[in-house]
Amino acid sequence: MNTATMPQPTPPLHSLRPLRRRHLNRLFAAVYASAILSLFYHHILKLLHSTTLVSFFMSFLLFVSDVVLAYMWSTTQAFRMNPVHRQVFPENLQKVLDRSDFPAMDIFICTADPFKEPPIDVVNTALSVMAYDYPTEKLSVYVSDDGGSELTMFAFMEAAKFGKQWVPFCRENNITDRCPDAFFTSNYALTPNTTEIKMMYESMKMKVEGAVEEGKVKEEYICSEEEGQVLSQYRIKDFSPQNHPSVIQILLNSKTDVDSTGAAMPNLIYVSREKSKSVPHHFKAGALNVLLRVSASMTNSPIILTLDCDMYSNDPLTAQRVLCYLTSRSNRPNCGYIQFPQRYHGLNKADIYASEHKRLFRTNPIGMDGLNGTSYVGTGCFFRRRVFFGAPLSYIEPENPELAPEHIVDKPINGQEVLSLAHHVAGCNYENRSNWGSKMGFRYGSLVEDYYTGYRLQCEGWQSIFCDPSRPAFLGDVPITLIDVLNQTKRWSVGLLEVGFSKYSPLTFGIRAMGVLMGQSYAHYAFWPIWSFPITVYALLPSLALLRGIPIFPKVYEPSFFLYMFMFLGAYGQDCVDFILTQGTFQRWWSDQRMWLIRGPSSFVFGTTEYVMKRFGMPTHGFNVTSKVMDDEPSKRYNQGVFEFGVASPMFVPLATAAILNLMAFLGGLVVILKERSFGSFFIQMFIAGFGIMNSLPFYEAMVLRRDIGRMPTKTTFTSTLLVGLLYGIASFVPKI
Numbered sequence: 001m002n003t004a005t006m007p008q009p010t011p012p013l014h015s016l017r018p019l020r021r022r023h024l025n026r027l028f029a030a031v032y033a034s035a036i037l038s039l040f041y042h043h044i045l046k047l048l049h050s051t052t053l054v055s056f057f058m059s060f061l062l063f064v065s066d067v068v069l070a071y072m073w074s075t076t077q078a079f080r081m082n083p084v085h086r087q088v089f090p091e092n093l094q095k096v097l098d099r100s101d102f103p104a105m106d107i108f109i110c111t112a113d114p115f116k117e118p119p120i121d122v123v124n125t126a127l128s129v130m131a132y133d134y135p136t137e138k139l140s141v142y143v144s145d146d147g148g149s150e151l152t153m154f155a156f157m158e159a160a161k162f163g164k165q166w167v168p169f170c171r172e173n174n175i176t177d178r179c180p181d182a183f184f185t186s187n188y189a190l191t192p193n194t195t196e197i198k199m200m201y202e203s204m205k206m207k208v209e210g211a212v213e214e215g216k217v218k219e220e221y222i223c224s225e226e227e228g229q230v231l232s233q234y235r236i237k238d239f240s241p242q243n244h245p246s247v248i249q250i251l252l253n254s255k256t257d258v259d260s261t262g263a264a265m266p267n268l269i270y271v272s273r274e275k276s277k278s279v280p281h282h283f284k285a286g287a288l289n290v291l292l293r294v295s296a297s298m299t300n301s302p303i304i305l306t307l308d309c310d311m312y313s314n315d316p317l318t319a320q321r322v323l324c325y326l327t328s329r330s331n332r333p334n335c336g337y338i339q340f341p342q343r344y345h346g347l348n349k350a351d352i353y354a355s356e357h358k359r360l361f362r363t364n365p366i367g368m369d370g371l372n373g374t375s376y377v378g379t380g381c382f383f384r385r386r387v388f389f390g391a392p393l394s395y396i397e398p399e400n401p402e403l404a405p406e407h408i409v410d411k412p413i414n415g416q417e418v419l420s421l422a423h424h425v426a427g428c429n430y431e432n433r434s435n436w437g438s439k440m441g442f443r444y445g446s447l448v449e450d451y452y453t454g455y456r457l458q459c460e461g462w463q464s465i466f467c468d469p470s471r472p473a474f475l476g477d478v479p480i481t482l483i484d485v486l487n488q489t490k491r492w493s494v495g496l497l498e499v500g501f502s503k504y505s506p507l508t509f510g511i512r513a514m515g516v517l518m519g520q521s522y523a524h525y526a527f528w529p530i531w532s533f534p535i536t537v538y539a540l541l542p543s544l545a546l547l548r549g550i551p552i553f554p555k556v557y558e559p560s561f562f563l564y565m566f567m568f569l570g571a572y573g574q575d576c577v578d579f580i581l582t583q584g585t586f587q588r589w590w591s592d593q594r595m596w597l598i599r600g601p602s603s604f605v606f607g608t609t610e611y612v613m614k615r616f617g618m619p620t621h622g623f624n625v626t627s628k629v630m631d632d633e634p635s636k637r638y639n640q641g642v643f644e645f646g647v648a649s650p651m652f653v654p655l656a657t658a659a660i661l662n663l664m665a666f667l668g669g670l671v672v673i674l675k676e677r678s679f680g681s682f683f684i685q686m687f688i689a690g691f692g693i694m695n696s697l698p699f700y701e702a703m704v705l706r707r708d709i710g711r712m713p714t715k716t717t718f719t720s721t722l723l724v725g726l727l728y729g730i731a732s733f734v735p736k737i
């Protein structure tokens with residue numbers, strides 16, 4: 001596994017170094033595992049000695065909670081056994097590979113809704129990659145528009161024109177921020193040149209945003225008959241996002257379109273696949289498979305980059321960094337993909353919603369990279385096209401040989417032959433009775449198609465590499481309201497459970513296919529939502545018992561008290577250290593653990609419920625696209641680090657309930673302690689309630705102090721207060737033991 005010393009061609013293109021902290025991690029894992037065993041022993045004694053049904057039930061709830069926590073702890077150890085650090089040296093690339101030998105790349109950008117994903121942002125993403133420091137004629141950008149919208153098409157027609165100025169501008173001035181919006185909001189040098197290009201950008205932006213505001217492209221924006229014809233495809237009878245024929249448009253052709261300096265432009269192709277209400281479209285995975293085939297019919301590049309519409313390129317050298325791994329035969333001979341972390345711009349200082357997902361996108365991947373490679377996270381990932389056609393040693397031939405990864409396209413991309421094949425493979429019935437989605441392409445069956453696809457590829461024997469350069473390769477938007485954040489993780493929860501409880505569960509199939517540690521890493525995510533159980537139990541049970549004056553934890557100074565302390569401080573402490581060591585701050589870590597607690601009774605519980613409903617065939621939400629719109633007011637509050645509630649969502653109810661209950665319990669607990677002089681018996685319960693209060697501060701503020709529109713809706717506060725009353729009522733029937 002440790003391959004730092006493998007011979008490499010000189011000069012080196014990349015290096016790998018295991019982190020020293022792995023030794024400490026392993027030692028700590030052994031100590032902590034023994035503590036878990038002692039805790040279980042303590043639990044079993046308590047269960048055996050419980051005298052009443054009620055005390056048995058409470059002990060049992062706590063025991064199951066701790067079993068879940070221990071299981072999740074065991075899965076996180078896989079990430080800690082061998083974390084590695086990699087470096088690439090793109091400056092050496094051209095000594096090894098001539099620029100003219102760089103392989104061609106197809107870049108896929110997905111968008112699904114022009115009102116949640118502003119077309120001007122999608123355009124920015126596309127322009128940022130079209131301007132890669134890479135031979136332009138080897139780049140092809142394919143935009144998938146699941147929103148089937150003339151607004152997106154219009155935005156890209158404009159982008160094609162502006163791109164002819166933007167791409168050479170970046171190249172000639174050696175610009176680093178090649179996403180126009182990022183460039184124009186940075187501290188750039190004011191020259192006549194930049195002022196001119198800024199004006200062009202602003203004029204494009206105004207037209208595109210104007211069209212979105214109107215909801216349609218006005219006649220005055222349409223410059224030519226050809227443009228009118230393109231847009232007329234959307235204006236046929238019964239055309240809707242859910243029901244329409246395929247629309248494929250070559251907006252730039254690298255063979256014929258040149259930029260303002262006469263150099264070739266990259267290909268830019270717009271694709272909106274055929275949709276029919278009666279045919280399942282498999283959301284993003286379906287869109288990506290259409291792009292796989294459409295791109296095969298046109299360019300069939302051996303390397304594919306997938307991007308979400310909000311993830312713009314922040315480093316023009318990224319494609320070259322990837323070549324550093326793909327050209328040298330590294331220690332990963334079966335490397336199928338290279339994943340860059342999802343990183344974000346515009347986070348507030350404390351990252352109140354923990355949108356950074358540091359563990360998911362940065363800490364855990366270096367752990368998996370030290371095993372057999374990291375998971376696929378949906379965006380910022382470069383694949384070899386070959387991985388979508390079977391395992392490394394068992395190639396699966398697609399139904400049409402023209403789609404095979406080795407096939408060389410020698411026909412013009414705007415020729416009739418290519419176009420008719422492209423429309424054919426973008427048809428909504430094309431995949432019927434085929435291997436697409438099951439053995440070929442991106443895999444269907446989970447709402448987290450990224451996680452699932454990467455997982456299945458790794459089970460087949462493909463490996464991967466995690467590349468996390470210090471300048472982020474891609475930057476994306478974060479949701480800025482709590483409900484968007486919770487809905488996003490709710491969707492992930494549904495998708496993850498779909499994998500966890502499928503016949504390909506990492507626990508069974510995964511461990512057999514890729515070994516215990518890799519299997520455990522994937523199981524960690526598959527069972528992510530089960531964290532809801534211990535979090536909810538710990539949020540409610542100790543407080544209710546405290547209010548009733550029932551001690552449920554060991555007394556201070558009892559040996560098992562120290563066990564509890566060690567387990568809490570040990571797990572939290574290690575988590576905090578890991579977080580801060582990956583370029584984190586204490587403040588952001590605090591937000592991160594708070595969001596973990598918040599997700600428990602909300603996203604995770606509701607996600608699990610939705611999963612169960614789905615299993616029983618009841619209608620569910622599907623892929624609810626996260627909004628990337630930055631409205632002024634919520635944006636302002638987000639930047640000030642204030643939580644945004646605003647809507648009366650049922651997901652807020654358990655959270656507000658726990659917040660109120662913890663506060664009441666803490667105050668009630670003080671009374672109990674003073675009355676009974678029993679501080680020692682209730683210390684842990686007081687501590688838990690107090691910890692709950694510390695984490696609930698934004699909730700109290702939102703329920704009581706705030707008057708702005710983002711406050712907690714009165715309805716939610718009212719319902720939660722009633723619920724606390726109800727819970728307390730039920731608890732009062734419980735006899736004191």
Ligand SMILES: O=c1ccn([C@@H]2O[C@H](COP(=O)(O)OP(=O)(O)O[C@H]3O[C@H](CO)[C@@H](O)[C@H](O)[C@H]3O)[C@@H](O)[C@H]2O)c(=O)[nH]1
Pocket residue numbers: 110111112113117144146282283284287307308309310342377378379447448449450488491492495623624625626627
């Ligand atoms: O029917 C659909 C639904 C979504 N998308 C696109 O999928 C991407 C991700 O959607 P988003 O709403 O931003 O979801 P997130 O939860 O932010 O995305 C994370 O989780 C998804 C899986 O749930 C992955 O696909 C993403 O890559 C990953 O960043 C966007 O570009 C969408 O346009 C489609 O193309 N078609």
Ligand SMILES: [Mn+2]
Pocket residue numbers: 308310626
């Ligand atoms: Mn997203």
